[in-house]
Amino acid sequence: MEHYLMNLTLKVWRQANSNAKGKFETFKVKDISSEMSFLEMIDVLNEQMIREGHDPIAFDHDCREGICGMCSMYIDGRPHGPWHANTVCQLHMRAYKDGDTIVIEPWRANAFPVIKDLMVDRSAFDRIIQAGGYVSVNTGSPVDANATPIQKDNADAAFAAAACIGCGACVAACKNSSAMLFVSAKVSHLALLPQGNPERKSRVTNMIAQMDKEGFGSCTNTGACEAVCPKEIKMSNIARLNNEYLVAGLTIDK
Amino acid sequence: MKWSDVFTSSVGRKLVMGLTGLFLITFLVVHAGVNACIWANDGGDMFNKAAHFMGAMIVIRVVEIGLFAGIFIHIIQGYVLEFSNRSKRSVGYDKQLGNRGSKWYSRSMGLLGTILLLFFILHWYHFWIPSRFTGVEQTQVNGVEMHNMFALMQITFSELWVVIVYVVACFSLFWHLLHGFQSAFRTLGVSNNRYIQPIKTIGFVYALIVSLAFAMMPVSLYMGWAH
Ligand code: SF4
Ligand code: FES
Numbered sequence: 001m002e003h004y005l006m007n008l009t010l011k012v013w014r015q016a017n018s019n020a021k022g023k024f025e026t027f028k029v030k031d032i033s034s035e036m037s038f039l040e041m042i043d044v045l046n047e048q049m050i051r052e053g054h055d056p057i058a059f060d061h062d063c064r065e066g067i068c069g070m071c072s073m074y075i076d077g078r079p080h081g082p083w084h085a086n087t088v089c090q091l092h093m094r095a096y097k098d099g100d101t102i103v104i105e106p107w108r109a110n111a112f113p114v115i116k117d118l119m120v121d122r123s124a125f126d127r128i129i130q131a132g133g134y135v136s137v138n139t140g141s142p143v144d145a146n147a148t149p150i151q152k153d154n155a156d157a158a159f160a161a162a163a164c165i166g167c168g169a170c171v172a173a174c175k176n177s178s179a180m181l182f183v184s185a186k187v188s189h190l191a192l193l194p195q196g197n198p199e200r201k202s203r204v205t206n207m208i209a210q211m212d213k214e215g216f217g218s219c220t221n222t223g224a225c226e227a228v229c230p231k232e233i234k235m236s237n238i239a240r241l242n243n244e245y246l247v248a249g250l251t252i253d254k
Numbered sequence: 255m256k257w258s259d260v261f262t263s264s265v266g267r268k269l270v271m272g273l274t275g276l277f278l279i280t281f282l283v284v285h286a287g288v289n290a291c292i293w294a295n296d297g298g299d300m301f302n303k304a305a306h307f308m309g310a311m312i313v314i315r316v317v318e319i320g321l322f323a324g325i326f327i328h329i330i331q332g333y334v335l336e337f338s339n340r341s342k343r344s345v346g347y348d349k350q351l352g353n354r355g356s357k358w359y360s361r362s363m364g365l366l367g368t369i370l371l372l373f374f375i376l377h378w379y380h381f382w383i384p385s386r387f388t389g390v391e392q393t394q395v396n397g398v399e400m401h402n403m404f405a406l407m408q409i410t411f412s413e414l415w416v417v418i419v420y421v422v423a424c425f426s427l428f429w430h431l432l433h434g435f436q437s438a439f440r441t442l443g444v445s446n447n448r449y450i451q452p453i454k455t456i457g458f459v460y461a462l463i464v465s466l467a468f469a470m471m472p473v474s475l476y477m478g479w480a481h
Contacts, residue, residue: 022345024348074349076349078354103348108347110341173351178264205255205259209259212263215342217339217342218264218338219268220268220335220363221437222355222356222361223355224355225355227354227356235440238440239440241265242265242443242445245265245266246269246443249260252255
């Protein structure tokens with residue numbers, strides 16, 4: 001693809017801290033290369049702001065290769081921007097053309113309070129994982145990898161669910177601010193494997209209890225989450241979660 | 255986990271919505287089936303007999319109580335969920351995701367449901383309250399005394415605005431069912447991809463037939479197609 005330069009107008013949400021009232025600020029950036037990533041474009045703007053003595057825009061990022069789940073921008077009405085199955089860090093400026101105006105907002109959900117500007121606190125996800133998104137194992141030498149036979153289809157489905165990077169785009173897209181796609185990915189990942197079996201009932205009930213406590217909404221199967229998930233986590237995981245929950249709810253001992 | 259948690263957690267509330275929804279979906283088939291007797295074109299005899307049969311059976315009377323319980327639980331739970339979900343995002347977006355992620359009707363179940371609720375109030379006033387409480391003109395079919403529900407329908411649907419309101423309600427019903435049918439199965443835990451597609455297809459056919467049948471009833475009576 002041919003390389004080109006562009007000038008852009010950015011409308012960015014600025015908020016000093018979680019208690020402050022935020023507002024949009026408009027910035028102009030010049031000579032942005034079509035080869036740059038979206039975050040590099042923000043870097044250019046931030047350097048310019050630092051040089052001019054302004055407070056740069058705070059935003060989350062880490063790996064910048066689409067695997068860590070830190071980056072989180074709601075760009076022009078879509079989490080992670082216009083590309084399908086993509087994270088912001090992997091969004092490139094060739095998606096835009098000269099003269100475009102881009103609106104950038106943080107994830108919006110009460111369970112994800114804004115820390116500053118575009119940065120939100122997603123520790124609610126960590127607490128949901130801590131509530132049950134793990135398997136308990138004894139320490140000692142590792143078990144032989146082939147000791148437990150696993151059906152190929154299940155292994156594949158578990159792996160697909162495990163691809164969730166915990167970015168929170170599903171919550172950001174959902175009209176109910178529901179975290180069900182995330183939680184269902186984590187529950188499914190372990191429910192599909194024999195290793196997850198011993199704790200399956202307590203896992204799903206505890207994770208849902210924590211999810212509710214954190215203030216996420218409930219799922220109404222609209223499908224917005226699936227449409228924006230950078231890892232293409234499927235809604236069928238949500239149905240599996242519902243199934244796990246129903247069975248656990250009816251049969252759990254205490 | 256307490257029993258109450260099973261039905262009051264976010265997933266549990268959805269379970270209640272799904273179960274009551276499926277119950278109401280079943281009821282609609284029966285309701286549409288009985289009403290379809292108006293097209294027998296025998297002066298309403300067949301329809302009146304069917305309605306009389308339903309009203310006289312003790313089992314049906316018991317089920318009716320369950321039906322109202324189902325409707326009210328579905329309505330109340332629906333509003334609880336709608337308002338609680340809305341409260342989870344105090345600061346909204348400047349730009350909306352809109353239809354890029356989901357179908358408008360899947361996001362509008364509260365609105366569609368509210369239209370249906372308003373319609374039900376009118377509908378109960380038109381038919382259920384007279385047949386149970388305030389009385390309906392009697393007729394004789396094969397020597398048996400019964401309510402002339404057919405005549406009541408004819409009178410009710412002789413007014414154009416009533417026909418329009420009923421048809422609008424049937425539109426809402428269609429979209430509400432189109433999402434609700436498949437959503438209920440997902441909520442009950444049907445995750446197998448081999449089932450999801452057929453369920454969606456059946457849901458579409460069901461929603462179309464049921465809402466079309468109901469919409470055609472007031473229209474048929476107004477136009478005199480059913481007599
Ligand atoms: S399910 Fe998808 S959108 Fe949600 S947290 Fe995981 S990767 Fe992100
Ligand atoms: S920065 Fe790691 S996924 Fe985007």
